[in-house]
Amino acid sequence: MTKRKLILSHLFLFALLTSAFGQSQSIRSELFKNTEIISLPKDEQTSTFFTIGLQPEIIGAIKVPVEVDMRGIGMIYSVLDQGKLILIGSDAYFKTNLLEDASVQQLFKNAINIAGGNKSKPVIAVTKNADKALLDFLNKQRASVYTIKDFNFKKKTNLLFLTEDVTDSLQLKNIEQFIKKGGTLVFGSPYQQINKNKVEGAPAAFLNINKLFARAGVINANFMVTSTPENKVIITDSIPDYLHINTMLPRLLGVKTRLDQYVDYFLTTPNIELIFKYNEDGSPVLNKIKQFFKIPDTLPVATLESPVITDTEEKKYAMKMAYWFYNKRQDFAKHPDAKFLGFESFPGKVADGAVRVSQEVSIPVMVGTQGLSDVASVYYRPHSTGLYVAAGEKVKITIPKSYLSEHLEAQIGLHDDDVTGLDELTRIGVDLTKKFVLDKETTEIYSPFGGLLLINVGDTTKLRLIKVQVEGAVKAPYFKLGETTEEEWNATTKNNPAPWAELATNNIVLTVPSYRIRNLNNPVKLMKFWDEVMDADADLAIISKKRVHQERIIVDRQVAYGYMFTMYNKIVVPDDQSTEWMLDADFIRSHGSWGAFHELGHRHQFWGLDYPGTGEVTVNLFTMYVYDKVLKKGLYNHDDLPDLAAVTKRVKKYLANDPSYAKWSEDPFLALCMYIQIIDHFGWDAIIGANTIYRNLPKDQYPKTDQDKIDLWFETICKTTNSDLTRFFDVWKLPVSEKAKEQAKKYKSWFPKELE
Numbered sequence: 001m002t003k004r005k006l007i008l009s010h011l012f013l014f015a016l017l018t019s020a021f022g023q024s025q026s027i028r029s030e031l032f033k034n035t036e037i038i039s040l041p042k043d044e045q046t047s048t049f050f051t052i053g054l055q056p057e058i059i060g061a062i063k064v065p066v067e068v069d070m071r072g073i074g075m076i077y078s079v080l081d082q083g084k085l086i087l088i089g090s091d092a093y094f095k096t097n098l099l100e101d102a103s104v105q106q107l108f109k110n111a112i113n114i115a116g117g118n119k120s121k122p123v124i125a126v127t128k129n130a131d132k133a134l135l136d137f138l139n140k141q142r143a144s145v146y147t148i149k150d151f152n153f154k155k156k157t158n159l160l161f162l163t164e165d166v167t168d169s170l171q172l173k174n175i176e177q178f179i180k181k182g183g184t185l186v187f188g189s190p191y192q193q194i195n196k197n198k199v200e201g202a203p204a205a206f207l208n209i210n211k212l213f214a215r216a217g218v219i220n221a222n223f224m225v226t227s228t229p230e231n232k233v234i235i236t237d238s239i240p241d242y243l244h245i246n247t248m249l250p251r252l253l254g255v256k257t258r259l260d261q262y263v264d265y266f267l268t269t270p271n272i273e274l275i276f277k278y279n280e281d282g283s284p285v286l287n288k289i290k291q292f293f294k295i296p297d298t299l300p301v302a303t304l305e306s307p308v309i310t311d312t313e314e315k316k317y318a319m320k321m322a323y324w325f326y327n328k329r330q331d332f333a334k335h336p337d338a339k340f341l342g343f344e345s346f347p348g349k350v351a352d353g354a355v356r357v358s359q360e361v362s363i364p365v366m367v368g369t370q371g372l373s374d375v376a377s378v379y380y381r382p383h384s385t386g387l388y389v390a391a392g393e394k395v396k397i398t399i400p401k402s403y404l405s406e407h408l409e410a411q412i413g414l415h416d417d418d419v420t421g422l423d424e425l426t427r428i429g430v431d432l433t434k435k436f437v438l439d440k441e442t443t444e445i446y447s448p449f450g451g452l453l454l455i456n457v458g459d460t461t462k463l464r465l466i467k468v469q470v471e472g473a474v475k476a477p478y479f480k481l482g483e484t485t486e487e488e489w490n491a492t493t494k495n496n497p498a499p500w501a502e503l504a505t506n507n508i509v510l511t512v513p514s515y516r517i518r519n520l521n522n523p524v525k526l527m528k529f530w531d532e533v534m535d536a537d538a539d540l541a542i543i544s545k546k547r548v549h550q551e552r553i554i555v556d557r558q559v560a561y562g563y564m565f566t567m568y569n570k571i572v573v574p575d576d577q578s579t580e581w582m583l584d585a586d587f588i589r590s591h592g593s594w595g596a597f598h599e600l601g602h603r604h605q606f607w608g609l610d611y612p613g614t615g616e617v618t619v620n621l622f623t624m625y626v627y628d629k630v631l632k633k634g635l636y637n638h639d640d641l642p643d644l645a646a647v648t649k650r651v652k653k654y655l656a657n658d659p660s661y662a663k664w665s666e667d668p669f670l671a672l673c674m675y676i677q678i679i680d681h682f683g684w685d686a687i688i689g690a691n692t693i694y695r696n697l698p699k700d701q702y703p704k705t706d707q708d709k710i711d712l713w714f715e716t717i718c719k720t721t722n723s724d725l726t727r728f729f730d731v732w733k734l735p736v737s738e739k740a741k742e743q744a745k746k747y748k749s750w751f752p753k754e755l756e
Contacts, residue, residue: 031086031107035103035106038101038103040090041227044092044192045090046189047189047221048073050218050270051218052218056218058073059077059236061073062225062234065226065228068262071240072223080180080215080216085179087187087220092188093107112159114184116158116159123159125161148160153174160175160186162175162186162187163188163190191222206222214278221270243267249288253314253317275289281325293318295318295322300319302424302428307426309424323420337394338392340391342427343449346427349390351499354474358471361467361470362466362467364464365464366383366549368549370544373607375569377459378459380457381456381457382414382456384452384478385453385470386475386480387452387470387475389451391447391449393450393472395446397442397469398441399469403438404439404440410453411455415433416431416433432451453473477493477498477502479493479503481504481523489523494520494523499514505530505531505534508530508533510582511554513555516579520583525585529585529588534547534600536626537603537622540622540688541606551571552569553572555575555579556574556575559574566599566600573599578596581593592633598619606695609709609712612709617672617675621687624676624679650669651674651755661734664734675687677728681750682723690713690719710736711736711737714734718747721750722748723748723749723750724744726741726745731751
């Protein structure tokens with residue numbers, strides 16, 4: 001079957017399903033009868049909803065402030081047996097300011113009429129925390145209003161107005177029974193207030209009342225949208241197809257536009273994850289997904305020897321869903337001794353006969369930031385323990401009572417990338433990590449995959465050392481420069497039975513398969529080299545060589561994005577020859593590793609100051625600096641740029657063929673030639689001086705536009721070279737403003753001789 005025919009067949013199936021479970025438009029029209037615009041709460045956040053069942057009707061959408069016109073659900077209606085739920089993303093509608101709005105008043109009048117069947121005097125329950133403005137409004141509706149206690153409803157109650165979470169299970173059941181018997185819940189989400197009062201470092205809130213909403217096919221997520229002058233109303237028409245399970249599935253078959261990419265990441269994928277979390281296997285909504293994607297009953301096992309081919313969008317989504325269905329059937333949370341199909345291949349099996357240990361682990365805490373781009377606080381940074389949790393085995397973590405307020409986490413495994421977007425799979429394609437909040441003195445942890453044990457510590461902590469007791473884990477090959485001796489390493493440590501190893505300094509951690517280090521005899525020499533690399537990067541980035549936290553390079557059998565990639569919290573590299581080089585001190589010092597040095601360079605770039613076209617350019621200043629200062633190999637070490645002559649040839653070819661900033665921006669190695677010419681003539685001091693100015697620039701003085709960023713670079717490099725580079729930038733076609741050029745006239749003009 002051709003791809004076109006396959007998509008058409010999916011669309012036909014989808015049309016049949018939608019006709020069977022389609023949304024009625026009557027409730028939306030009734031709710032908005034005689035209303036006009038419903039404003040968003042001014043200067044406040046509104047939470048959004050996800051549909052996890054077939055029955056909800058989306059009432060209103062709100063624009064999510066990203067670069068595309070993406071919308072979330074701000075108001076939603078659903079049913080539960082004989083009752084109704086009208087859910088709104090903010091409790092601000094139940095308070096003075098918005099309740100003075102005629103359209104909001106009419107919305108609530110319509111809700112009361114719908115719930116009470118247009119009774120002359122409906123009975124309405126409110127909680128003791130109800131705002132006075134709401135009470136005044138309800139009393140004006142000729143309603144019988146009473147304050148409910150423990151959600152014990154009076155007979156003939158028609159509505160419950162609620163603006164708080166309900167954590168008591170008995171009270172929640174009372175509300176559920178009230179709705180099922182024909183009552184109506186009108187709910188305003190309290191996330192805005194909960195988030196304001198959240199203790200720093202505590203996990204993000206998630207409403208307990210979602211247990212009830214889920215039975216009606218809805219989840220209220222802590223996914224908040226702030227109103228702005230450009231985004232200030234609830235959108236009551238043009239509800240996007242990607243917001244409801246009844247209409248979102250066909251869109252997944254081809255993620256093409258920028259909007260689709262945003263929608264897939266922020267909305268669709270989380271939505272489907274929630275569907276799987278809250279619905280039983282065999283439920284109508286899961287059956288719909290299974291039929292649409294033709295999910296097999298048996299999970300295909302991906303290994304290096306027998307890859308699973310996923311080279312079309314249909315196959316990719318079918319495989320992704322197959323993992324979710326498998327997780328659902330296995331119910332790993334209730335079966336901690338279960339093992340995931342294929343775990344023996346990756347991340348790997350603990351060696352037979354490996355001893356399970358009970359030991360105290362002391363961990364120096366390294367958190368914070370020192371000028372580099374880091375994950376936004378509060379971020380729980382992983383700290384190595386040198387231990388491994390075997391797949392399907394429980395491990396006990398015991399912490400002192402004084403740590404409970406720190407919200408520490410135990411993490412199993414480091415391979416958290418979903419690689420189901422690749423064209424073939426050679427390992428389990430989903431996130432292989434598990435996390436457990438250490439909110440008790442003793443916590444049992446487990447994983448169907450297995451993985452290295454880490455303790456995650458919030459970057460707001462004041463702790464400098466933590467000690468935890470671990471029972472039931474396996475020792476991993478773990479070397480820490482300055483702590484592990486080479487004698488210990490060669491005698492026992494490198495032969496520890498876990499399938500993953502770590503080599504660490506206070507600057508960097510290398511997470512590698514254990515088979516790669518079994519013959520490594522000189523870890524001191526190796527890790528001292530990597531410290532030299534990190535120190536060189538620190539020098540060029542103008543940060544302290546004493547790191548506040550380690551950078552981490554993780555080897556993976558399959559890299560989710562490109563050949564290697566860098567994120568705020570990690571670098572991921574393939575398990576190929578580059579890993580072999582990375583672990584060979586003599587080889588890497590004599591030959592280098594452009595890829596590894598390049599990815600570390602990404603961690604040190606001046607994000608927020610670099611201008612368009614330089615993301616893959618200024619990173620290689622760090623790469624070249626390491627080759628020059630650590631390896632002592634000078635400036636020219638890439639096959640495409642072996643010497644100044646090759647650079648000049650490349651530049652002249654560009655200048656002879658209609659040069660432009662657009663062409664410059666599209667060719668990172670061409671753009672790098674411009675920087676090389678400056679360094680070749682003025683030396684590294686010109687770049688170090690420029691980076692020093694950048695490092696000392698307060699964030700509130702960062703340039704606001706791309707033009708400002710270009711001008712800043714021009715003015716800065718003119719200053720540090722003490723030269724007017726106007727002609728140089730003009731020839732290269734970088735669009736410097738006339739104002740900036742005027743400032744440079746106080747310096748002597750410079751132009752490279754090789755281009756004269």
